[in-house]
Amino acid sequence: xxxxxxxxxxxxxxxxxxxxxxxxxxxxxxxxxxxxxxxxxxxxxxxxxxxxxxxxxxxxxxxxxxxxxxxxxxxxxxxxxxxxxxxxxxxxxxxxxxxxxxxxxxxxxxxxxxxxxxxxxxxxxxxxxxxxxxxxxxxxxxxxxxxxxxxxxxxxxxxxxxxxxxxxxxxxxxxxxxxxxxxxxxxxxxxxxxxxxxxxxxxxxxxxxxxxxxxxxxxxxxxxxxxxxxxxxxxxxxxxxxxxxxxxxxxxxxxxxxxxxxxxxxxxxxxxxxxxxxxxxxxxxxxxxxxxxxxxxxxxxxxxxxxxxxxxxxxxxxxxxxxxxxxxxxxxxxxxxxxxxxxxxxxxxxxxxxxxxxxxxxxxxxxxxxxxxxxxxxxxxxxxxxxxxxxxxxxxxxxxxxxxxxxxxxxxxxxxxxxxxxxxxxxxxxxxxxxxxxxxxxxxxxxxxxxxxxxxxxxxxxxxxxxxxxxx
Amino acid sequence: xxxxxxxxxxxxxxxxxxxxxxxxxxxxxxxxxxxxxxxxxxxxxxxxxxxxx
Numbered sequence: 001x002x003x004x005x006x007x008x009x010x011x012x013x014x015x016x017x018x019x020x021x022x023x024x025x026x027x028x029x030x031x032x033x034x035x036x037x038x039x040x041x042x043x044x045x046x047x048x049x050x051x052x053x054x055x056x057x058x059x060x061x062x063x064x065x066x067x068x069x070x071x072x073x074x075x076x077x078x079x080x081x082x083x084x085x086x087x088x089x090x091x092x093x094x095x096x097x098x099x100x101x102x103x104x105x106x107x108x109x110x111x112x113x114x115x116x117x118x119x120x121x122x123x124x125x126x127x128x129x130x131x132x133x134x135x136x137x138x139x140x141x142x143x144x145x146x147x148x149x150x151x152x153x154x155x156x157x158x159x160x161x162x163x164x165x166x167x168x169x170x171x172x173x174x175x176x177x178x179x180x181x182x183x184x185x186x187x188x189x190x191x192x193x194x195x196x197x198x199x200x201x202x203x204x205x206x207x208x209x210x211x212x213x214x215x216x217x218x219x220x221x222x223x224x225x226x227x228x229x230x231x232x233x234x235x236x237x238x239x240x241x242x243x244x245x246x247x248x249x250x251x252x253x254x255x256x257x258x259x260x261x262x263x264x265x266x267x268x269x270x271x272x273x274x275x276x277x278x279x280x281x282x283x284x285x286x287x288x289x290x291x292x293x294x295x296x297x298x299x300x301x302x303x304x305x306x307x308x309x310x311x312x313x314x315x316x317x318x319x320x321x322x323x324x325x326x327x328x329x330x331x332x333x334x335x336x337x338x339x340x341x342x343x344x345x346x347x348x349x350x351x352x353x354x355x356x357x358x359x360x361x362x363x364x365x366x367x368x369x370x371x372x373x374x375x376x377x378x379x380x381x382x383x384x385x386x387x388x389x390x391x392x393x394x395x396x397x398x399x400x401x402x403x404x405x406x407x408x409x410x411x412x413x414x415x416x417x418x419x420x421x422x423x424x425x426x427x428x429x430x431x432x433x434x435x436x437x438x439x440x441x442x443x444x445x446x447x448x449x450x451x452x453x454x455x456x457x458x459x460x461x462x463x464x465x466x467x468x469x470x471x472x
Numbered sequence: 473x474x475x476x477x478x479x480x481x482x483x484x485x486x487x488x489x490x491x492x493x494x495x496x497x498x499x500x501x502x503x504x505x506x507x508x509x510x511x512x513x514x515x516x517x518x519x520x521x522x523x524x525x
Contacts, residue, residue, distance in 0.1 A: 302514050389517060391516070
Protein backbone atom coordinates (compact mmCIF):
# COMPACT_ATOMS: atom_id res chain seq x y z
CA UNK A 1 0.00 0.00 0.00
CA UNK A 2 1.00 3.63 -0.39
CA UNK A 3 0.14 6.01 2.45
CA UNK A 4 0.27 9.79 2.39
CA UNK A 5 1.40 10.41 5.98
CA UNK A 6 2.88 8.27 8.72
CA UNK A 7 -0.24 8.87 10.83
CA UNK A 8 -2.18 6.87 8.18
CA UNK A 9 0.10 3.84 8.48
CA UNK A 10 -1.50 0.91 10.36
CA UNK A 11 0.48 -0.58 13.23
CA UNK A 12 2.55 -3.37 11.77
CA UNK A 13 6.02 -4.82 12.35
CA UNK A 14 8.41 -4.36 9.48
CA UNK A 15 11.70 -6.30 9.69
CA UNK A 16 13.24 -3.85 7.20
CA UNK A 17 12.72 -0.10 6.94
CA UNK A 18 14.15 1.68 3.91
CA UNK A 19 14.60 5.46 3.83
CA UNK A 20 14.25 6.78 0.29
CA UNK A 21 12.15 5.62 -2.67
CA UNK A 22 14.65 6.22 -5.47
CA UNK A 23 16.23 3.48 -7.62
CA UNK A 24 18.27 2.19 -4.63
CA UNK A 25 15.34 1.97 -2.18
CA UNK A 26 12.74 0.54 -4.57
CA UNK A 27 15.14 -2.04 -6.09
CA UNK A 28 15.94 -3.25 -2.58
CA UNK A 29 12.26 -3.50 -1.59
CA UNK A 30 11.50 -5.44 -4.80
CA UNK A 31 14.27 -7.91 -3.99
CA UNK A 32 12.97 -8.38 -0.44
CA UNK A 33 9.46 -8.86 -1.83
CA UNK A 34 10.73 -11.75 -3.97
CA UNK A 35 12.08 -13.30 -0.77
CA UNK A 36 8.69 -12.70 0.92
CA UNK A 37 10.11 -10.24 3.42
CA UNK A 38 8.03 -7.25 4.48
CA UNK A 39 9.56 -3.83 4.11
CA UNK A 40 8.47 -0.26 4.69
CA UNK A 41 9.77 2.52 2.45
CA UNK A 42 9.71 6.02 3.93
CA UNK A 43 9.89 8.77 1.33
CA UNK A 44 10.59 12.32 2.48
CA UNK A 45 8.92 13.91 -0.53
CA UNK A 46 5.43 13.87 -1.94
CA UNK A 47 4.06 11.73 -4.74
CA UNK A 48 4.85 14.39 -7.35
CA UNK A 49 7.25 17.30 -7.70
CA UNK A 50 6.79 20.10 -5.19
CA UNK A 51 8.91 23.21 -4.78
CA UNK A 52 8.44 23.10 -1.04
CA UNK A 53 9.87 19.61 -0.89
CA UNK A 54 12.79 20.57 -3.14
CA UNK A 55 13.69 23.37 -0.71
CA UNK A 56 14.87 20.71 1.72
CA UNK A 57 17.86 20.22 -0.61
CA UNK A 58 19.11 23.69 0.27
CA UNK A 59 22.85 23.41 0.84
CA UNK A 60 26.01 25.50 0.78
CA UNK A 61 28.82 24.81 -1.63
CA UNK A 62 32.26 25.79 -0.42
CA UNK A 63 34.83 25.89 -3.20
CA UNK A 64 33.94 25.34 -6.82
CA UNK A 65 30.43 25.49 -8.24
CA UNK A 66 28.24 22.43 -8.52
CA UNK A 67 24.66 22.27 -9.78
CA UNK A 68 22.24 23.33 -7.04
CA UNK A 69 20.90 20.17 -5.39
CA UNK A 70 17.38 21.64 -5.61
CA UNK A 71 17.64 21.23 -9.39
CA UNK A 72 19.86 18.18 -9.74
CA UNK A 73 17.99 15.95 -7.26
CA UNK A 74 14.31 15.14 -6.83
CA UNK A 75 12.64 14.62 -3.46
CA UNK A 76 9.52 12.73 -4.50
CA UNK A 77 8.27 9.21 -5.13
CA UNK A 78 10.85 7.51 -7.37
CA UNK A 79 13.55 9.98 -6.35
CA UNK A 80 15.87 11.48 -8.94
CA UNK A 81 14.82 8.84 -11.50
CA UNK A 82 11.93 11.27 -12.10
CA UNK A 83 14.18 13.36 -14.34
CA UNK A 84 17.26 11.31 -15.07
CA UNK A 85 18.70 10.87 -18.56
CA UNK A 86 18.49 7.06 -18.36
CA UNK A 87 22.09 6.37 -19.44
CA UNK A 88 23.16 2.96 -18.19
CA UNK A 89 26.50 1.22 -18.28
CA UNK A 90 28.35 -1.01 -15.83
CA UNK A 91 31.48 0.41 -14.27
CA UNK A 92 34.54 -1.17 -15.95
CA UNK A 93 35.91 -4.07 -13.90
CA UNK A 94 39.35 -2.46 -13.80
CA UNK A 95 37.76 0.73 -12.44
CA UNK A 96 36.52 -1.38 -9.53
CA UNK A 97 39.98 -2.64 -8.54
CA UNK A 98 40.05 -0.46 -5.41
CA UNK A 99 36.63 -1.71 -4.34
CA UNK A 100 36.96 -4.45 -1.75
CA UNK A 101 33.61 -5.93 -2.73
CA UNK A 102 33.71 -8.90 -5.10
CA UNK A 103 33.26 -7.63 -8.68
CA UNK A 104 31.82 -10.91 -10.00
CA UNK A 105 29.26 -10.86 -7.22
CA UNK A 106 28.12 -7.34 -8.25
CA UNK A 107 27.98 -8.37 -11.91
CA UNK A 108 25.88 -11.45 -11.10
CA UNK A 109 22.95 -9.03 -10.64
CA UNK A 110 23.27 -7.52 -14.12
CA UNK A 111 20.31 -9.37 -15.65
CA UNK A 112 17.97 -8.58 -12.77
CA UNK A 113 19.02 -4.92 -12.80
CA UNK A 114 18.48 -4.65 -16.55
CA UNK A 115 14.94 -6.01 -16.12
CA UNK A 116 14.18 -3.34 -13.51
CA UNK A 117 15.57 -0.65 -15.81
CA UNK A 118 13.89 -2.04 -18.99
CA UNK A 119 17.18 -2.22 -20.84
CA UNK A 120 18.90 -4.87 -22.95
CA UNK A 121 21.82 -6.60 -21.35
CA UNK A 122 24.05 -5.47 -24.21
CA UNK A 123 27.12 -3.48 -23.28
CA UNK A 124 29.39 -4.45 -26.15
CA UNK A 125 32.89 -3.11 -26.50
CA UNK A 126 35.10 -3.04 -29.59
CA UNK A 127 38.81 -2.39 -29.49
CA UNK A 128 39.81 0.42 -31.86
CA UNK A 129 43.47 0.49 -30.88
CA UNK A 130 45.44 -0.08 -27.67
CA UNK A 131 44.15 3.16 -26.19
CA UNK A 132 40.46 3.36 -27.13
CA UNK A 133 37.39 1.17 -27.38
CA UNK A 134 34.05 1.87 -28.96
CA UNK A 135 31.52 1.29 -26.20
CA UNK A 136 27.77 0.90 -25.91
CA UNK A 137 25.40 2.48 -23.43
CA UNK A 138 21.80 1.46 -22.87
CA UNK A 139 19.11 4.08 -22.38
CA UNK A 140 16.46 3.39 -19.76
CA UNK A 141 13.02 4.99 -19.97
CA UNK A 142 12.11 3.94 -16.44
CA UNK A 143 10.76 6.48 -14.01
CA UNK A 144 10.61 4.43 -10.82
CA UNK A 145 7.44 6.17 -9.62
CA UNK A 146 5.58 5.49 -12.88
CA UNK A 147 6.77 1.92 -13.27
CA UNK A 148 6.37 0.70 -9.71
CA UNK A 149 3.64 2.84 -8.14
CA UNK A 150 0.80 0.44 -8.89
CA UNK A 151 2.98 -2.56 -8.09
CA UNK A 152 3.83 -1.17 -4.65
CA UNK A 153 0.22 -0.14 -4.09
CA UNK A 154 -0.92 -3.74 -4.64
CA UNK A 155 2.06 -5.45 -3.02
CA UNK A 156 1.57 -7.75 -0.03
CA UNK A 157 5.12 -7.19 1.11
CA UNK A 158 5.91 -3.54 0.41
CA UNK A 159 4.34 -0.55 2.16
CA UNK A 160 5.37 2.97 1.28
CA UNK A 161 4.69 6.17 3.15
CA UNK A 162 5.17 9.60 1.61
CA UNK A 163 6.00 12.86 3.42
CA UNK A 164 8.15 11.05 5.99
CA UNK A 165 11.56 12.61 6.53
CA UNK A 166 14.10 10.75 8.63
CA UNK A 167 15.91 12.98 11.10
CA UNK A 168 18.36 10.50 12.65
CA UNK A 169 18.78 7.05 14.11
CA UNK A 170 18.72 6.36 17.84
CA UNK A 171 20.51 3.52 19.59
CA UNK A 172 23.49 2.48 21.62
CA UNK A 173 26.30 -0.04 21.67
CA UNK A 174 26.38 -0.49 17.89
CA UNK A 175 22.66 -1.25 17.68
CA UNK A 176 20.07 1.01 16.05
CA UNK A 177 16.81 0.77 18.00
CA UNK A 178 14.65 3.27 16.19
CA UNK A 179 14.61 6.10 13.70
CA UNK A 180 13.20 9.53 14.42
CA UNK A 181 10.94 10.41 11.51
CA UNK A 182 8.98 13.61 10.93
CA UNK A 183 5.75 13.45 8.99
CA UNK A 184 3.33 16.38 8.70
CA UNK A 185 5.27 18.14 11.50
CA UNK A 186 4.60 15.24 13.89
CA UNK A 187 7.44 13.16 15.28
CA UNK A 188 7.35 9.36 15.02
CA UNK A 189 9.82 6.76 16.25
CA UNK A 190 10.03 3.82 13.87
CA UNK A 191 11.39 0.54 15.23
CA UNK A 192 12.77 -2.27 13.11
CA UNK A 193 15.42 -4.97 12.89
CA UNK A 194 17.19 -3.55 9.84
CA UNK A 195 17.49 0.07 8.80
CA UNK A 196 18.59 0.99 5.28
CA UNK A 197 19.54 4.50 4.32
CA UNK A 198 18.87 5.05 0.60
CA UNK A 199 18.33 8.79 0.47
CA UNK A 200 20.88 9.70 -2.23
CA UNK A 201 24.48 10.76 -2.73
CA UNK A 202 24.33 13.74 -0.37
CA UNK A 203 21.50 12.91 2.04
CA UNK A 204 22.98 9.57 3.13
CA UNK A 205 26.04 11.39 4.50
CA UNK A 206 23.91 14.18 6.04
CA UNK A 207 21.64 11.80 7.97
CA UNK A 208 24.57 9.69 9.13
CA UNK A 209 26.50 12.76 10.29
CA UNK A 210 23.43 14.00 12.18
CA UNK A 211 23.01 10.53 13.76
CA UNK A 212 26.63 10.68 14.88
CA UNK A 213 26.03 14.07 16.52
CA UNK A 214 22.81 13.00 18.25
CA UNK A 215 24.23 9.77 19.73
CA UNK A 216 27.32 9.58 21.89
CA UNK A 217 28.45 6.03 21.23
CA UNK A 218 26.45 4.71 18.31
CA UNK A 219 28.64 5.50 15.32
CA UNK A 220 32.40 4.86 15.37
CA UNK A 221 33.96 8.36 15.44
CA UNK A 222 36.88 7.41 13.18
CA UNK A 223 34.64 6.65 10.19
CA UNK A 224 35.20 9.26 7.44
CA UNK A 225 31.50 10.02 6.96
CA UNK A 226 30.89 12.53 4.19
CA UNK A 227 34.49 12.38 2.94
CA UNK A 228 35.78 11.29 -0.50
CA UNK A 229 32.70 12.81 -2.14
CA UNK A 230 32.89 12.64 -5.94
CA UNK A 231 31.08 13.58 -9.08
CA UNK A 232 31.62 12.99 -12.81
CA UNK A 233 33.27 15.98 -14.47
CA UNK A 234 31.22 16.46 -17.65
CA UNK A 235 32.38 19.07 -20.10
CA UNK A 236 33.03 20.09 -23.66
CA UNK A 237 36.57 19.17 -24.69
CA UNK A 238 36.58 20.32 -28.29
CA UNK A 239 35.12 19.63 -31.70
CA UNK A 240 35.87 17.21 -34.48
CA UNK A 241 34.67 15.17 -37.39
CA UNK A 242 34.61 11.44 -37.90
CA UNK A 243 34.22 9.50 -41.13
CA UNK A 244 31.53 7.03 -40.16
CA UNK A 245 31.88 4.64 -43.12
CA UNK A 246 35.65 4.57 -42.73
CA UNK A 247 35.25 3.58 -39.10
CA UNK A 248 32.61 0.95 -39.96
CA UNK A 249 34.88 -0.53 -42.60
CA UNK A 250 37.86 -0.52 -40.27
CA UNK A 251 36.04 -2.36 -37.49
CA UNK A 252 34.06 -4.59 -39.90
CA UNK A 253 31.59 -6.78 -38.04
CA UNK A 254 32.78 -5.51 -34.68
CA UNK A 255 31.52 -1.97 -35.34
CA UNK A 256 28.78 -1.28 -32.81
CA UNK A 257 25.69 -0.02 -34.57
CA UNK A 258 23.27 1.59 -32.17
CA UNK A 259 21.07 4.61 -31.86
CA UNK A 260 22.31 7.65 -29.98
CA UNK A 261 25.73 9.24 -29.63
CA UNK A 262 28.92 7.49 -30.79
CA UNK A 263 30.87 6.59 -27.67
CA UNK A 264 34.55 5.94 -27.17
CA UNK A 265 36.18 5.06 -23.87
CA UNK A 266 39.75 4.99 -22.69
CA UNK A 267 41.36 1.58 -22.31
CA UNK A 268 43.01 0.35 -19.15
CA UNK A 269 46.34 0.48 -21.03
CA UNK A 270 46.06 4.21 -21.76
CA UNK A 271 45.13 4.96 -18.14
CA UNK A 272 48.07 3.01 -16.78
CA UNK A 273 50.58 4.22 -19.36
CA UNK A 274 49.78 7.90 -18.95
CA UNK A 275 48.77 7.75 -15.27
CA UNK A 276 45.48 9.50 -15.92
CA UNK A 277 41.83 9.06 -14.95
CA UNK A 278 39.50 7.07 -17.16
CA UNK A 279 36.92 8.72 -19.35
CA UNK A 280 34.27 8.35 -22.01
CA UNK A 281 34.06 10.56 -25.06
CA UNK A 282 30.94 11.03 -27.09
CA UNK A 283 29.74 12.95 -30.10
CA UNK A 284 26.06 13.87 -29.97
CA UNK A 285 23.52 11.99 -32.06
CA UNK A 286 21.79 15.23 -32.99
CA UNK A 287 23.00 16.81 -36.19
CA UNK A 288 23.15 20.59 -36.48
CA UNK A 289 24.01 21.73 -40.00
CA UNK A 290 24.81 25.29 -38.99
CA UNK A 291 27.27 24.07 -36.40
CA UNK A 292 28.80 21.61 -38.89
CA UNK A 293 29.54 24.54 -41.19
CA UNK A 294 31.21 26.42 -38.35
CA UNK A 295 33.47 23.47 -37.64
CA UNK A 296 34.36 22.95 -41.28
CA UNK A 297 35.06 26.69 -41.67
CA UNK A 298 37.39 26.51 -38.70
CA UNK A 299 39.13 23.50 -40.23
CA UNK A 300 39.38 25.17 -43.67
CA UNK A 301 41.36 27.98 -42.02
CA UNK A 302 44.07 25.60 -40.83
CA UNK A 303 43.97 23.09 -43.68
CA UNK A 304 42.47 24.55 -46.88
CA UNK A 305 43.16 21.58 -49.18
CA UNK A 306 42.02 18.75 -46.94
CA UNK A 307 39.27 20.99 -45.63
CA UNK A 308 37.73 21.19 -49.12
CA UNK A 309 37.57 17.40 -49.33
CA UNK A 310 35.96 17.24 -45.92
CA UNK A 311 33.44 19.95 -46.84
CA UNK A 312 32.37 17.82 -49.81
CA UNK A 313 31.91 14.81 -47.53
CA UNK A 314 29.52 16.79 -45.39
CA UNK A 315 26.96 16.61 -48.21
CA UNK A 316 27.29 12.80 -48.38
CA UNK A 317 26.09 12.60 -44.79
CA UNK A 318 29.04 10.30 -44.12
CA UNK A 319 30.54 12.70 -41.64
CA UNK A 320 29.84 12.74 -37.94
CA UNK A 321 30.64 16.28 -37.04
CA UNK A 322 30.15 18.23 -33.83
CA UNK A 323 31.12 18.81 -30.23
CA UNK A 324 33.23 16.30 -28.38
CA UNK A 325 32.00 15.78 -24.82
CA UNK A 326 33.87 14.11 -22.01
CA UNK A 327 32.57 12.21 -19.01
CA UNK A 328 35.46 11.63 -16.67
CA UNK A 329 36.29 9.69 -13.57
CA UNK A 330 37.09 11.88 -10.55
CA UNK A 331 39.83 10.94 -8.12
CA UNK A 332 38.57 10.38 -4.55
CA UNK A 333 39.84 13.21 -2.37
CA UNK A 334 39.45 13.34 1.40
CA UNK A 335 38.98 17.13 1.27
CA UNK A 336 35.96 16.91 -1.04
CA UNK A 337 33.38 16.27 1.64
CA UNK A 338 29.93 16.84 3.07
CA UNK A 339 29.71 18.38 6.52
CA UNK A 340 26.79 19.72 8.55
CA UNK A 341 26.24 23.46 8.69
CA UNK A 342 26.64 24.74 12.24
CA UNK A 343 23.86 27.35 12.04
CA UNK A 344 21.33 26.65 9.30
CA UNK A 345 18.73 23.92 9.66
CA UNK A 346 15.93 22.76 7.39
CA UNK A 347 12.24 22.87 8.35
CA UNK A 348 12.65 19.58 10.26
CA UNK A 349 15.53 21.02 12.32
CA UNK A 350 18.18 18.91 10.58
CA UNK A 351 21.34 20.89 9.76
CA UNK A 352 21.73 21.56 6.03
CA UNK A 353 24.70 20.14 4.11
CA UNK A 354 27.85 22.07 3.36
CA UNK A 355 29.57 20.56 0.35
CA UNK A 356 33.29 21.24 0.16
CA UNK A 357 34.31 20.68 -3.43
CA UNK A 358 37.42 21.59 -5.40
CA UNK A 359 37.91 20.81 -9.06
CA UNK A 360 41.00 18.78 -9.70
CA UNK A 361 43.91 19.56 -12.00
CA UNK A 362 44.32 15.85 -12.63
CA UNK A 363 40.85 15.77 -14.22
CA UNK A 364 41.78 18.45 -16.74
CA UNK A 365 45.23 16.96 -17.37
CA UNK A 366 43.49 13.64 -18.07
CA UNK A 367 41.05 15.35 -20.45
CA UNK A 368 43.92 16.90 -22.41
CA UNK A 369 45.85 13.63 -22.69
CA UNK A 370 42.73 11.68 -23.68
CA UNK A 371 41.82 14.12 -26.46
CA UNK A 372 45.40 14.32 -27.75
CA UNK A 373 45.47 10.55 -28.00
CA UNK A 374 42.08 10.55 -29.69
CA UNK A 375 43.42 13.10 -32.20
CA UNK A 376 46.40 10.82 -32.90
CA UNK A 377 44.07 7.85 -33.37
CA UNK A 378 41.91 9.81 -35.84
CA UNK A 379 44.98 10.81 -37.86
CA UNK A 380 46.68 7.41 -37.85
CA UNK A 381 43.55 5.51 -38.84
CA UNK A 382 42.43 8.31 -41.20
CA UNK A 383 39.13 8.56 -39.32
CA UNK A 384 38.90 12.35 -39.10
CA UNK A 385 40.38 15.23 -37.17
CA UNK A 386 40.02 16.60 -33.64
CA UNK A 387 40.37 20.14 -32.31
CA UNK A 388 40.92 20.55 -28.58
CA UNK A 389 39.91 23.64 -26.63
CA UNK A 390 43.02 25.74 -26.19
CA UNK A 391 42.52 26.23 -22.45
CA UNK A 392 41.33 22.73 -21.66
CA UNK A 393 43.86 22.19 -18.88
CA UNK A 394 43.30 25.59 -17.26
CA UNK A 395 41.15 25.35 -14.12
CA UNK A 396 39.96 28.94 -14.61
CA UNK A 397 38.24 28.02 -17.88
CA UNK A 398 36.77 24.71 -16.69
CA UNK A 399 33.02 24.82 -17.14
CA UNK A 400 31.19 21.75 -15.91
CA UNK A 401 28.01 21.17 -17.91
CA UNK A 402 26.26 20.02 -14.76
CA UNK A 403 26.94 18.04 -11.62
CA UNK A 404 24.20 15.42 -11.40
CA UNK A 405 26.05 12.34 -10.18
CA UNK A 406 26.83 12.42 -6.47
CA UNK A 407 29.04 9.60 -5.24
CA UNK A 408 31.10 8.73 -2.19
CA UNK A 409 30.70 10.00 1.34
CA UNK A 410 29.92 6.58 2.80
CA UNK A 411 32.29 4.48 0.70
CA UNK A 412 32.84 0.72 0.80
CA UNK A 413 36.08 -0.67 2.24
CA UNK A 414 37.79 -2.82 4.83
CA UNK A 415 39.80 -0.05 6.47
CA UNK A 416 37.72 2.03 8.89
CA UNK A 417 40.04 4.99 8.40
CA UNK A 418 38.98 5.46 4.78
CA UNK A 419 35.64 3.69 4.47
CA UNK A 420 32.23 3.81 6.15
CA UNK A 421 30.52 0.59 5.07
CA UNK A 422 31.83 -2.96 4.71
CA UNK A 423 31.49 -5.23 1.67
CA UNK A 424 27.91 -6.05 2.66
CA UNK A 425 27.07 -2.31 2.79
CA UNK A 426 26.72 -2.44 6.58
CA UNK A 427 28.05 0.60 8.43
CA UNK A 428 31.25 -0.45 10.22
CA UNK A 429 30.57 -1.28 13.88
CA UNK A 430 26.80 -0.74 13.55
CA UNK A 431 25.01 -4.08 13.65
CA UNK A 432 21.81 -3.28 11.78
CA UNK A 433 22.42 -0.13 9.72
CA UNK A 434 23.04 -0.43 5.97
CA UNK A 435 23.52 2.06 3.17
CA UNK A 436 22.32 1.79 -0.43
CA UNK A 437 23.02 4.14 -3.31
CA UNK A 438 25.97 5.79 -4.99
CA UNK A 439 27.30 7.20 -1.71
CA UNK A 440 28.95 3.79 -1.16
CA UNK A 441 31.04 4.03 -4.35
CA UNK A 442 34.74 3.72 -3.55
CA UNK A 443 35.78 5.18 -6.89
CA UNK A 444 33.56 6.70 -9.55
CA UNK A 445 34.74 5.24 -12.85
CA UNK A 446 33.36 7.13 -15.83
CA UNK A 447 30.08 5.23 -16.23
CA UNK A 448 26.75 6.67 -15.09
CA UNK A 449 25.96 5.33 -11.61
CA UNK A 450 22.32 4.14 -11.63
CA UNK A 451 22.90 0.68 -13.13
CA UNK A 452 25.52 -0.05 -10.46
CA UNK A 453 23.25 1.42 -7.74
CA UNK A 454 20.48 -1.03 -8.70
CA UNK A 455 22.89 -4.00 -8.77
CA UNK A 456 24.27 -3.12 -5.33
CA UNK A 457 20.73 -2.81 -3.91
CA UNK A 458 19.77 -6.23 -5.27
CA UNK A 459 22.90 -7.67 -3.69
CA UNK A 460 22.01 -6.00 -0.39
CA UNK A 461 18.50 -7.49 -0.59
CA UNK A 462 20.02 -10.97 -0.80
CA UNK A 463 22.39 -10.27 2.13
CA UNK A 464 19.55 -9.08 4.37
CA UNK A 465 17.18 -11.89 3.44
CA UNK A 466 19.98 -14.42 4.14
CA UNK A 467 20.47 -12.93 7.62
CA UNK A 468 16.72 -12.87 8.33
CA UNK A 469 16.26 -16.45 7.11
CA UNK A 470 19.22 -17.68 9.20
CA UNK A 471 17.76 -16.05 12.30
CA UNK A 472 14.40 -17.70 11.65
CA UNK B 473 86.92 10.26 -71.83
CA UNK B 474 83.63 11.91 -72.78
CA UNK B 475 81.91 8.57 -73.25
CA UNK B 476 83.20 7.46 -69.83
CA UNK B 477 81.99 10.66 -68.19
CA UNK B 478 78.51 10.29 -69.76
CA UNK B 479 78.44 6.65 -68.72
CA UNK B 480 79.44 7.65 -65.19
CA UNK B 481 76.88 10.45 -64.94
CA UNK B 482 74.10 8.28 -66.38
CA UNK B 483 74.82 5.56 -63.88
CA UNK B 484 75.25 8.06 -61.09
CA UNK B 485 71.87 9.70 -61.65
CA UNK B 486 70.00 6.46 -62.31
CA UNK B 487 71.61 5.15 -59.14
CA UNK B 488 70.36 8.17 -57.28
CA UNK B 489 66.91 7.62 -58.77
CA UNK B 490 66.87 4.01 -57.58
CA UNK B 491 68.14 5.06 -54.18
CA UNK B 492 65.31 7.54 -54.07
CA UNK B 493 62.79 4.82 -54.87
CA UNK B 494 64.16 2.16 -52.57
CA UNK B 495 65.43 4.18 -49.66
CA UNK B 496 64.12 7.72 -49.56
CA UNK B 497 60.43 7.06 -50.29
CA UNK B 498 60.05 4.24 -47.76
CA UNK B 499 62.03 6.37 -45.32
CA UNK B 500 59.56 9.21 -45.89
CA UNK B 501 56.69 6.85 -45.38
CA UNK B 502 58.16 5.69 -42.10
CA UNK B 503 58.74 9.29 -41.13
CA UNK B 504 55.12 10.16 -41.87
CA UNK B 505 54.01 7.37 -39.58
CA UNK B 506 56.14 8.39 -36.65
CA UNK B 507 56.08 12.14 -37.17
CA UNK B 508 54.85 14.30 -34.37
CA UNK B 509 51.47 15.94 -34.49
CA UNK B 510 51.29 19.27 -36.18
CA UNK B 511 49.13 21.69 -34.27
CA UNK B 512 47.41 24.74 -35.69
CA UNK B 513 45.38 27.22 -33.75
CA UNK B 514 42.08 28.63 -34.95
CA UNK B 515 40.13 30.86 -32.58
CA UNK B 516 40.08 29.03 -29.23
CA UNK B 517 40.65 25.62 -30.78
CA UNK B 518 43.83 23.76 -31.53
CA UNK B 519 43.46 21.46 -34.51
CA UNK B 520 45.63 18.36 -34.52
CA UNK B 521 46.74 17.80 -38.09
CA UNK B 522 48.65 15.38 -40.22
CA UNK B 523 51.72 16.87 -41.97
CA UNK B 524 50.03 16.36 -45.32
CA UNK B 525 46.92 18.34 -44.29
